[in-house]
Amino acid sequence: MTSVQQIDSILQRAADGGRISPDEALLLYTDAPLHPLGEAADAVRRRRYPDGIVTYLIDRNINYTNVCVTACKFCAFFRAPKHAEGWSHPMEEILRRCGEAVDLGATQVMLQGGHHPDYGVEYYEELFSSVKQAYPQLAIHSIGPSEILHMAKVSGVSIEDAVIRIKAAGLDSIAGAGAEMLPDRPRQAIAPLKESGARWLEVMEVAHQHGVESTATMMMGTGETNAERIEHMRMIRDVQDRTGGFRAFIPWTYQPENNHLKGRTQATTLEYLRLIAVARLFFDNVNHLQASWLTTGKDAGQLALHMGVDDLGSIMLEENVISSAGARHRSNLQELIWMIRTAGRIPAQRDTLYNHLQVHWTPADDPTDDRVTSHFSSIALPGGGVGKALPLVEAH
Template sequence: MRDNLEKIFEKIEKGKRITFEDGIMLLKKGSLAEMGFYAQKIRYKLHPKDFVTYIIDRNINYTNVCETKCSFCAFYRDEKDRDAYTLKIEEVLEKIDETINLGGTGILLQGGHNPKIPFNYYVELLKAIRKAFPQIHIHAFSPPEIVFFAKNFKMSVGEVLKELKKAGLMSLPGGGAEILSEKTRKKIAPRKANAQEWIGVMEKAHQLKIKTTATMMFGTIEKDEEIVYHLDLIRNLQDKTKGFTAFIPWTYQQGGKAKVKAEKTPYTKYLKVLAFSRIYLDNIMNIQASWLTQGLDIASVALHFGANDVGSVMIEENVVREAGCLNRTNEEELRKMIVNCGFVPIKRTTLYKIVKTS
């Protein structure tokens, strides 16, 4: 076994791509220290400077009503629940105004699959944002929402994306990927867009010159093989389209209404998967550490395990908060954490362009 691992490390040293089988061996048998060592080598090859990027933006969840009812989700509500809501366009605009006043450059707009919202709401919402705040980047609607719109409004995925782009959509968040393996997906999110649909939306978006991120939520019931399979699907699409800007893995947050029973993912496993992602996804520039799910201490360690970005200051976040994950930060704290780890904090845009250096 050690011989096989050594051969994989040799490949990485030589800048060669590791195979799917190598990936399974590495994730199962590689030590945390080795993974971190090789992940950092690749990180510095792609990003020779000690820069660590972050963004100031806000997650605006336009509705929490969702008919998909994933068993791992603590966020969704039924239409009749007392705390069910759908934001008015003016309410979204107010939140964006606050975001800009706090130095924000973008918004991440996502919501539940609410069958009562007409397509026009999304179009008018994007147009209103574009008109009121031409400077703000609109990163909106994850692939399962796009698939839901296509089915609900009897349109093709391409038509949905074209209409939304015309109205102001600028990029797509890679949420809703969870684990792109049907075995686990059928158990934790049987009514959600399947893995091929998720990939199909991303491919279409990239063809339409809409950049996207990619994510993975692990730590429910998946096996290591499914993690590698997930990354393999993303790596293959990136070879074709080059449309992914970043990969963001995070761990399942159990709490609130979330029904999937799973042991809390240890920090060591998070760091191992993060480092593995940096090694396996040799064609994706940015790997993001998740301070939101791991806390700032582990996020700072993650900067030594392949991550070159710490994501968003996140002026507002509702989804993992509903599962009882209450980590919060601000720009000053995030920058201090980056500096204390020996890196240089750099504010970026949604598309990973530098806003300000220090």
């Protein structure tokens, strides 16, 4: 069989819902023609979501501290303990931001922060329970395995104990934060003080076993090889075969400003789109695939809708971490809906569980609130912007 015939055969099997191996995924990623690759991925999307609906979310990323002991080389957000620019927000500030988010229609908050040397499980119990008590309608889709490992270490408890306790306090699901690259070589290169990829997945597996679902992410563009990108996906798929706890896969591209890597390597838009398509074909066991217009731009985000994507992520009312590394792409609710509609899809607002809250079948159904804009700061504000109301930046 020629390589062209081999690629066609793999694409056909994957499009029909068959499983492809990591080696086959790598061959598609490096050698498959772009349009047949996208068509196969879109065939999978159409079979899974024949109604043509593409979802979006309204949420807010709230950072409780920028103090962190991990010092990842790609991060522009963190400050070392005792640094003059380090800050931690009091609970009333966090709750104020939750209230602003609820007023703008948010259904989810993502509470994220650095690995503060003093923050054990008790801190997170108070954080989650306070938010849940004040705003029971908000889903707390927050932190990641790295924070769970850190809090367990600070408090001297097991991962399992930490998961059970923070779930009881109000944590609904775990963000895919901290995945970066899971294979050892690229992970060691960019985050030598972080847990291994295997350990990251182990925490996710424990959480899934206790009924706490999560998303899975991938940061591409820090010098990893094509084979390592596929290996990252294999590691996630293997865990998903056992637990079924990953709701979505969300690849995004490394942002080069204000960090130690300084953009020496970056992923191109084409590499990103090819990976999106391969991911839809490879993850026969993960329901949703999300495009990251925040890091790739809105044009690439819309193109991804033709590469198997069924979710455009969120209008983030606040985001400081990726934007402090250079992400400048803002959007608003009308624009996000326009991106979906002009791609020939039907927009729908979803919740954290991917339930449709409102489907905009026709333009007459579209929401008209022009306050719902991604207001993330282009650089993290002094003192973390305590007391500063939305918008954090002027939205144009």
